[in-house]
Amino acid sequence: MDRPEWAPPGIDVERPSAARLYDYFLGGSHNFAADRAMAQQLLATAPDIPLIAQANRAFLRRAVHMLAESGIRQFLDIGSGIPTLGNVHEVARDVAPDARVVYVDLDPVAVAHSAVLIKDQEGVVAIQGDVRKPGDILHHPTTRELIDFNQPVALLVVALLQFVRDEDDPAGIMAQLRDALPSGSYLTLSHGVVDGWRHDREMVKNLYNRTTTPAASRTRAEVAPFFGDFELVDPGLVWVTQWRPDQPSNIDGIKAAKSAVVAGVGRKP
Amino acid sequence: MIVEPPPRGFTDGTHITRVARAWARAVAGASYVPMAHVDIELRLAGFTTRLLRVLTSQPFDPSPATQIGVELVEAHFASPETLGHTINVLADRLPPLAGTSLDSSGRRVMRLLSALSVGYTRGLRERTLDEQESIRQATVLAQLQTEHALRESQEAFRHAAVHDQLTGLPNRIFFEKQLADLIEAGGAHNVAICFIGITSLQAITDRFGHILGDKALTVTADRLRTLARSLGHPLARFAGDQFVMLIEDPAGTPHLAGVADQIIATLSTPVHTDRHLLPMSASIGLVDRPVAGMDANDVMRAAAMTLQWAKADGTNRWQLFDPARSDREIAKHALAADLAGGIDRDEFFLEYQPLVRLEDRAVIGVEALVRWHHPRHGRLNPGRFIDLAEESGQIVRLGGRLLDKACRQAREWAKLTDSPPYVSVNVAVQQLRDGAGLLRTVDNLLQEVGLAPELLQLEITESASIPDDPQLRRTLDDIAGLGVRLALDDFGSGYSNLGYLQNLPVNQLKIDMQFVRDWKPSSTKSLLPSLVKLAHDLRLSALAEGVETSEQAEYLESIGCDHVQGYYFGKPQAASSITSLLLEWSAEEI
Numbered sequence A: 001m002d003r004p005e006w007a008p009p010g011i012d013v014e015r016p017s018a019a020r021l022y023d024y025f026l027g028g029s030h031n032f033a034a035d036r037a038m039a040q041q042l043l044a045t046a047p048d049i050p051l052i053a054q055a056n057r058a059f060l061r062r063a064v065h066m067l068a069e070s071g072i073r074q075f076l077d078i079g080s081g082i083p084t085l086g087n088v089h090e091v092a093r094d095v096a097p098d099a100r101v102v103y104v105d106l107d108p109v110a111v112a113h114s115a116v117l118i119k120d121q122e123g124v125v126a127i128q129g130d131v132r133k134p135g136d137i138l139h140h141p142t143t144r145e146l147i148d149f150n151q152p153v154a155l156l157v158v159a160l161l162q163f164v165r166d167e168d169d170p171a172g173i174m175a176q177l178r179d180a181l182p183s184g185s186y187l188t189l190s191h192g193v194v195d196g197w198r199h200d201r202e203m204v205k206n207l208y209n210r211t212t213t214p215a216a217s218r219t220r221a222e223v224a225p226f227f228g229d230f231e232l233v234d235p236g237l238v239w240v241t242q243w244r245p246d247q248p249s250n251i252d253g254i255k256a257a258k259s260a261v262v263a264g265v266g267r268k269p
Numbered sequence B: 001m002i003v004e005p006p007p008r009g010f011t012d013g014t015h016i017t018r019v020a021r022a023w024a025r026a027v028a029g030a031s032y033v034p035m036a037h038v039d040i041e042l043r044l045a046g047f048t049t050r051l052l053r054v055l056t057s058q059p060f061d062p063s064p065a066t067q068i069g070v071e072l073v074e075a076h077f078a079s080p081e082t083l084g085h086t087i088n089v090l091a092d093r094l095p096p097l098a099g100t101s102l103d104s105s106g107r108r109v110m111r112l113l114s115a116l117s118v119g120y121t122r123g124l125r126e127r128t129l130d131e132q133e134s135i136r137q138a139t140v141l142a143q144l145q146t147e148h149a150l151r152e153s154q155e156a157f158r159h160a161a162v163h164d165q166l167t168g169l170p171n172r173i174f175f176e177k178q179l180a181d182l183i184e185a186g187g188a189h190n191v192a193i194c195f196i197g198i199t200s201l202q203a204i205t206d207r208f209g210h211i212l213g214d215k216a217l218t219v220t221a222d223r224l225r226t227l228a229r230s231l232g233h234p235l236a237r238f239a240g241d242q243f244v245m246l247i248e249d250p251a252g253t254p255h256l257a258g259v260a261d262q263i264i265a266t267l268s269t270p271v272h273t274d275r276h277l278l279p280m281s282a283s284i285g286l287v288d289r290p291v292a293g294m295d296a297n298d299v300m301r302a303a304a305m306t307l308q309w310a311k312a313d314g315t316n317r318w319q320l321f322d323p324a325r326s327d328r329e330i331a332k333h334a335l336a337a338d339l340a341g342g343i344d345r346d347e348f349f350l351e352y353q354p355l356v357r358l359e360d361r362a363v364i365g366v367e368a369l370v371r372w373h374h375p376r377h378g379r380l381n382p383g384r385f386i387d388l389a390e391e392s393g394q395i396v397r398l399g400g401r402l403l404d405k406a407c408r409q410a411r412e413w414a415k416l417t418d419s420p421p422y423v424s425v426n427v428a429v430q431q432l433r434d435g436a437g438l439l440r441t442v443d444n445l446l447q448e449v450g451l452a453p454e455l456l457q458l459e460i461t462e463s464a465s466i467p468d469d470p471q472l473r474r475t476l477d478d479i480a481g482l483g484v485r486l487a488l489d490d491f492g493s494g495y496s497n498l499g500y501l502q503n504l505p506v507n508q509l510k511i512d513m514q515f516v517r518d519w520k521p522s523s524t525k526s527l528l529p530s531l532v533k534l535a536h537d538l539r540l541s542a543l544a545e546g547v548e549t550s551e552q553a554e555y556l557e558s559i560g561c562d563h564v565q566g567y568y569f570g571k572p573q574a575a576s577s578i579t580s581l582l583l584e585w586s587a588e589e590i
Helices: A018-025 A033-045 A049-069 A088-095 A108-117 A134-138 A141-146 A170-179 A201-208 A220-227 B013-027 B037-055 B064-074 B080-098 B102-162 B172-185 B201-208 B210-231 B252-267 B296-313 B323-344 B382-392 B395-416 B429-433 B435-449 B470-481 B513-518 B528-537 B550-558 B575-589
Strands: A074-078 A100-105 A124-128 A154-158 A186-192 A261-267 B190-197 B235-239 B242-248 B283-290 B318-320 B348-357 B362-374 B378-380 B422-427 B456-461 B485-491 B508-511 B541-544
Touching: A018 A033, A018 A049, A018 A108, A033 A049, A049 A088, A049 A154, A049 A186, A049 A261, A074 A088, A088 A100, A100 A108, A100 A141, A108 A124, A108 B102, A124 A141, A134 A170, A154 A170, A170 A220, A186 A220, A220 A261, B013 B037, B013 B080, B037 B064, B037 B080, B037 B102, B064 B102, B080 B102, B102 B172, B172 B190, B172 B235, B172 B242, B172 B296, B190 B252, B190 B296, B201 B210, B210 B235, B210 B242, B210 B252, B242 B252, B252 B283, B252 B318, B283 B296, B296 B318, B296 B323, B323 B362, B323 B382, B323 B395, B348 B395, B348 B575, B362 B382, B362 B395, B362 B575, B378 B382, B382 B395, B395 B422, B395 B429, B395 B435, B395 B456, B395 B575, B422 B485, B429 B435, B429 B456, B429 B470, B435 B456, B435 B470, B470 B485, B508 B513, B508 B528, B513 B528, B513 B541, B528 B541, B528 B550
Parallel strands: A074 A100, A074 A154, A100 A124, A154 A186, B283 B318, B362 B422, B422 B456, B456 B485, B485 B508, B508 B541
Antiparallel strands: A186 A261, B190 B242, B190 B283, B235 B242, B348 B362, B362 B378
16 A cells, blocks of 8 residues: 555546446546546446446436435435436435435545535535445534434435445445434435346456446345345335336336346335 | 428427427437436427427528527437437428428428537537536546645644644654754754653652543643743653753843743642642753754753752752763763773772771771772772762672672781781672672682681671661671671761660771761860760770871770771771781781
């Protein structure tokens, strides 16, 4: 390690980042040559990735919309990435203009970008944080300032945990995050899974391992426990396109099982 | 100009909706549009309506389609594929809606879609450039923030490295750097170091533990910090219970004394804790030196030494550095360091002072007195080094060597005359404590040299520890059991517990020279007769030390003193001189 332990994470635009790759797959240009080169390699192996990214993003929109309509006013979005389109605060404030959002990402560029984008918007902040250190996120002064942990919170962990390897104890991380939330809070979670994945699994995993956030491969059955004792709302943990799809539903870009992402929303009893 | 009829069914909403739905299906998955499907269709229906209006405008002007292209991108229908699919759908679906066949309106549709494509690609390009710019700026910002955070963490790291965790004061490293910088800058003429020791702290920690000790230290540090701020002098925690204040260009010694008094007054206020009132005390060493040519190490050593002087003076005292005293102490330190080597190199030798029987002025014994032939300082008397030897523990080894020399010399004299003198050798308490060792040494030595035990006398100094220490008592008894004589040296000068004298196996009291020196022929008050009588009552012989005049000798004889020692009867001298003396005497006797 060439940086001392106490030093903040550095910026390396020569190394692809999952956040910028995601942006690229959503059609954004918030990315660098290194990201695009990696994206081309991924697309050659798995051409459906942009459709999967879109489906995942659409799920986030539907879920946040539903949560805002259910009365949730506080959102903690961990792994928010580059805020390309349809950000949580935009969706939530469409329904509830007083909704408050804390964006958390590991990538300093993503955080800086979010900060510029949400500048001058009261009740929306972006902080740098690592989901592997949930305590740091939960006790971050900015988090504490914006979010009242005595009121229901919507915790968003969307397409994030596939970048947390088992040795980093994602189950323990999720338990700590869930424990911090009061009753009536929600966990919105989606996770890339290997069930039904038609593409070269190892190849994709190896490619992602070259980014700043290596990937883990899990099955749907391994994702379910991340909800703990939270009660899944209808329709449960399903393919991402099947979670309360829009009507008419005949214009989805990808078939359910091809999405390779499961998603669900759970409520803390 | 060709005037086209208005499109058939132009206002028919269901047709528009149908086109919008087909359009939405065609572009599905080509780009991410952050809207519900219903909203996507509504939005595309709006674009369809506007495009139809452009297509059927009279006169035909395709340019508004450029703006629609821009808006499509703005609504996030934005990807090359989206444009392709859009052209396909619109080329197919718009002409029937306009009430014309593709063929008849082909040219208009082409111009319309061309204008749309121009707007669309322009919008896409703008958006791409904007996003690239924003990510670039975000990167720059993130880099700045990272660097800032790095600097802050480095700063915090550096701060932690040069500050004391408990008190938050600068630590020794910081202080030494500050002093070094000050010396290097050379801005100040003089600099004074105020070296503060919290003398009460050790006792507090010993008695109440570290938590309370730390508490007392923190309170002390806060008091000092407040005072230092008001005086405008930098302060640091140097080590443990030591603080140091740096005073640039002090206005003379009275000023420094004032600062020291203030510090002591501030620090000597007791510290209140929940359950205790802790008495506090401090000592201070002050050093004031010119900055020019100053050596930081040297000045700190001087400050530490001065603090020790202040501590030795009592509590709540300060001392100003005294170069002469420092030189003496340094010399003493150097001498102490030379001791061990001196013993190895046999640099110590003995001189002998006659012990004379008053009755016939016969030399009945000699006291062996140590000298050091130091390679640099020349001949040194015991006053210069005996304390050092005791402090360093070398006295045991040195004492052993001297005992050896003295016994061998005594044996020489025993061969020379029929009534040889005994040799009286000083023994330090530390040697006595090594009881078995001393006993063995003496016993072996007597055997080895072949010296009669009564020709050896050991002189022990009156000491507070003798009466209370059964081990020491036993050693003395054992030595006396060998037949060796014992004398109590410097009697009356120090600790006197007369009670224990009754049981001590000594043969002689050596009355301290002070009593003789204080006696004048005109004196009406003197303890000498009582001391002599005391010795006799205990069945001990009395020897008066320090006899320098005939009057003294005569007086001592008149009060019945048995023996004397002093310049009047002979200075300490080389063994050979004693030998000559003995030879003279034995010649006279013959």
